[in-house]
Each structure stands twice: as C-alpha cells, then as structure tokens.
Amino acid sequence: DAGITQSPRHKVTETGTPVTLRCHQTENHRYMYWYRQDPGHGLRLIHYSYGVKDTDKGEVSDGYSVSRSKTEDFLLTLESATSSQTSVYFCAISAKGGPYNEQFFGPGTRLTVL
Amino acid sequence: GQQLNQSPQSMFIQEGEDVSMNCTSSSIFNTWLWYKQDPGEGPVLLIALYKAGELTSNGRLTAQFGITRKDSFLNISASIPSDVGIYFCAGQPNTGNQFYFGTGTSLTVIP
Numbered sequence: 001d002a003g004i005t006q007s008p009r010h011k012v013t014e015t016g017t018p019v020t021l022r023c024h025q026t027e028n029h030r031y032m033y034w035y036r037q038d039p040g041h042g043l044r045l046i047h048y049s050y051g052v053k054d055t056d057k058g059e060v061s062d063g064y065s066v067s068r069s070k071t072e073d074f075l076l077t078l079e080s081a082t083s084s085q086t087s088v089y090f091c092a093i094s095a096k097g098g099p100y101n102e103q104f105f106g107p108g109t110r111l112t113v114l
Numbered sequence: 115g116q117q118l119n120q121s122p123q124s125m126f127i128q129e130g131e132d133v134s135m136n137c138t139s140s141s142i143f144n145t146w147l148w149y150k151q152d153p154g155e156g157p158v159l160l161i162a163l164y165k166a167g168e169l170t171s172n173g174r175l176t177a178q179f180g181i182t183r184k185d186s187f188l189n190i191s192a193s194i195p196s197d198v199g200i201y202f203c204a205g206q207p208n209t210g211n212q213f214y215f216g217t218g219t220s221l222t223v224i225p
Binding site for chain 2: 004031040041042043044045048050056058059090101102103104105106107108
C-alpha cells in the first residue's frame with residue numbers, strides 16, 4: 001500500500017466554520033492531489049500540487065485553498081464551510097505528472113457540514 | 115471538465131460469470147487507469163495502460179487501451195464474491211497533470 005494517511009478520517013462541522021484536512025505521504029512523491037467524491041459525480045479534482053509551494057486549481061476549486069510547505073504534507077482548507085461541501089475527500093499522490101503516471105489514493109475523510 | 119462515460123452503472127451477476135465494463139471519453143487520452151473501491155475506503159489501482167491497443171492483465175482482470183485512444187475496457191473472469199465493489203476508470207489527456215474519472219460501475223456478485 002502507498003504510504004498515504006489522511007486526518008481526520010471523519011469530521012462534522014457547522015456552516016461558516018473553517019476546516020483543514022491533512023494529507024501526509026511517506027513516499028517522497030512530487031505530485032499530490034485533493035479530490036472530492038459525491039454520488040453521481042465520481043471523483044473530481046479540487047487542487048493539486050507539483051512541488052513544495054507549487055499548486056494549481058482543479059475543476060471544483062471554488063471555496064477551497066491548499067498549501068504545501070513540505071514534500072510530505074498537503075493541506076486542504078475550507079475557509080468557511082458550506083453544506084454543499086459535505087462530501088468524502090480523497091488525497092492522492094503520484095511520482096510523475098506526465099505519461100506513465102499512476103495515482104495512489106489515501107483512505108479518505110468524510111466531512112459533514114451541518 | 116472532461117466527461118468520461120462509464121457503463122454499465124451497475125451489474126448483478128452470478129458467481130463464476132465473466133464481467134465486462136467500459137469507459138469512453140470525448141477526447142484522446144494517453145493514460146488509462148482502472149481502480150476498485152470498497153465501501154469506506156479509497157480507490158485501489160488495479161491496472162495502468164499507456165499505449166493504444168495495449169492489453170494488460172492482473173490475475174483474473176484484463177484491461178485494454180482502445181485503438182482510438184478514446185476508450186478503455188475492463189474484464190473480470192470467473193467472478194468471486196470479493197470482486198464486489200465499485201470500479202472506476204480514469205484517463206489522462208496528452209497535456210496537463212489532471213486525471214478525469216468515470217462515475218463508476220457498481221458490481222454485485224451473487225453467490
């Protein structure tokens with residue numbers, strides 16, 4: 001198994017509160033990704049990082065920010081959580097960004113915004 | 115974003131039967147990945163494909179990279195109860211670092 005952990009694994013919060021999810025890897029991979037998974041939508045990319053302090057937006061980035069100050073950690077922040085951000089969040093890592101790219105996923109964080 | 119059409123959405127089969135599912139896109143992809151996801155867990159990579167026409171096996175699983183580069187197929191032979199789960203395809207176009215995912219095929223195996 002790829003060395004990816006996510007914390008917390010479950011969280012319930014209230015609308016308007018800030019929330020930070022953490023992804024930690026032990027593989028020293030360059031690329032890290034945050035996805036959300038919702039019924040009927042599959043996995044959708046929120047943000048990704050291609051190195052320390054280097055990040056880019058995915059297709060559903062509104063309302064989310066990310067930071068990567070160390071190779072092993074990628075943080076996803078909801079500045080002011082809304083009920084539409086209730087979802088399961090997955091972190092993924094890969095060694096490369098181009099061809100011959102394989103992504104490995106963490107166990108997920110289930111977030112409920114009341 | 116790019117849409118991947120994955121079919122069927124769900125399958126109910128008898129143990130021992132073979133299973134086929136496919137994924138199509140409107141764009142050309144350079145990489146196709148197939149994942150399996152169990153309830154409450156993250157997707158697990160099953161097979162990776164990098165060349166048009168490529169056929170790759172992983173035990174009872176076989177996946178193919180379509181010749182047109184706009185589709186991919188996954189077959190499971192002689193299904194067993196532990197094959198139950200949701201199977202996702204993912205594709206990566208020629209440019210960019212992003213993968214796009216299908217909506218999944220839910221597989222139920224009846225003993």
